[in-house]
Amino acid sequence: MRDFRNQIARGFSPYLPGEQPQGAGWVKLNTNENPYPPSAKVLQALGQSAEHPDLLRKYPHPFSESLKELIAQHYKIPADFVTIFNGSDEALAVICRCVLDAKDDAAYAAVSYSLYPVLIEQAGGHPQPVPMHNSDGLTLRIDQNALREHTARLKFLTNPNAPTGEFLENDKVVQLLNNTESLWVVDEAYHEFTRKPSMATLVSDYENLIVVRTFSKSHSLAGLRVGYTICGNTFVNAALNAFKDSYNLDSIACRLASAAILDAEYTQSTVEKIIASRETLLQKLSDLQFSVLPSSANFLLAKPPASISAEDLYLKLKENKILIRYFKNSEVSEFVRITIGTEEENTQLLSAIKKIINGSNG
């Protein structure tokens, strides 16, 4: 059979997303979804959409103008600074494709979102992972100096970082941005769980900054695929608009994301519940002799006690229909990443872990 792929595609290992079991009965703590349903107003907007068949029949607005306006109002920035994408993954891919020339370097913390090197390679660039370092007695910290001083044309900062949960305050991020030779992507996918102001409000001051955000986690809309960029650089914004798919967001998603951003009170309430549960779960895992990294996100990275390996824990929990994330053959293969669930789910998890550790499983 003839191989029509180009050189990049031939040498390419695809991104491996977390498992998405389709059956019922799973406690699913493996892909950082919000454990609470979306706002009742979102569900209401969804139900009412059926009365508007033209939403389906006609093409959507190519730039999702109505949603752009709402996001701009939310951050008090001009609407032109906002570009809407089919999930923040499309945003990250488009950034790589319109910024990187062939073989350009793009840098990111070695332990961060594993999609970055995939997208950099697809765009013909060279992925440059910057090794993590240990400081202040903490492991797997972002090496801010090394990342700032790297000569890469494009740099990614996941903030809070995934899967470690580390958060850099805005004054630290600003120190990075002062390396103005690079274009910085600050990926705030988990930012709501920090309770801190977004870098989005500072894009007017930093022409080398693109903030990336998503409705997936904070607004319980991972199934909808809605993300966006906020950027004050008109060249970059022109390229993002030109390189995204022409009609990249469907009309239903646009409508529901709009309902979600308007119900800030509900978003805040689920975020607060998750933060509270995170701190409880961290404490209880520590009580069970796990080493848990402090987290500003909706997940914990935790090393199990010496009596069980991370992989065994993952597998045994899976036997109990509890899914957590294990990154085989990675720099964090001694850890598991646990998404914060509902209080009930977290209790089920802890109970299963206790049984497994005590050897009474199966």
Add this chain to the structure above:
Amino acid sequence: MRDFRNQIARGFSPYLPGEQPQGAGWVKLNTNENPYPPSAKVLQALGQSAEHPDLLRKYPHPFSESLKELIAQHYKIPADFVTIFNGSDEALAVICRCVLDAKDDAAYAAVSYSLYPVLIEQAGGHPQPVPMHNSDGLTLRIDQNALREHTARLKFLTNPNAPTGEFLENDKVVQLLNNTESLWVVDEAYHEFTRKPSMATLVSDYENLIVVRTFSKSHSLAGLRVGYTICGNTFVNAALNAFKDSYNLDSIACRLASAAILDAEYTQSTVEKIIASRETLLQKLSDLQFSVLPSSANFLLAKPPASISAEDLYLKLKENKILIRYFKNSEVSEFVRITIGTEEENTQLLSAIKKIINGSNG
């Protein structure tokens, strides 16, 4: 302000989609949408989705497995041959990105889907428009010999062609495919309006064939963004799966497209109405001294009588809140493209055209 764009993005003219007026009261015959609403079963599935908040909260299946299966059953092909995309535009973009090496040629009929050169350039390739030719007294025909003999690595055939409406029967398409040095994309976006079998059923026989289809036109789902490829080449399929966005289709779109493909009877009924209206409209425009190209799609390409230019007709209809498509500065700037509307819309259009031609407008 610093320009961070790469060379491709700096030299780039974006695709210009048709106008999408957001207000009410427009007769919208400019972007080849289906004038009839989607199936009642699709709207029912949409309304019922509100009872399943997990559809929104959780990530979708990364390969939209359930929809793949239904499409495979529809064409009686293996599910592995099918890849689902966020609209067929994403499919076309991904094909360019995983097939073309820098500066590779990609060929297409000079008058066809104007997105092809945009996507080829984005992927670093060289767009190679193959000039149209006149034969058998017909204008703007695809030059099949020239397209077949072009040495381009990748070739696009829109079938039926847009905006001309020309259709090549499968035996003609097969003659093109026998140039096996090239990978052929047969874009069947408008194929339902031909009443003929899709090339999808022949992909097992041609390893250099990718068929691209969409739910936008035939299933009245342009607002949902669902397209797919059918291909028997395992190398190509691996690359399509690796290069698409990881979770490219949202859960609601997957569910509604599934409902749509299952209601084949309804799809067929709207397709038949559109075909009948197309033939009526063609006749009535001819009676008004328009030169109309025969069309196997859901639109007509028509040259107005000498008394009015295409641009003036477009503008005057727009004053009457009737939108048709005019391609300024193009090879078809003497023509207008008219999407087939409902019988009522077509009657409104014809009545407005008569008034404009008789000089009684305004």
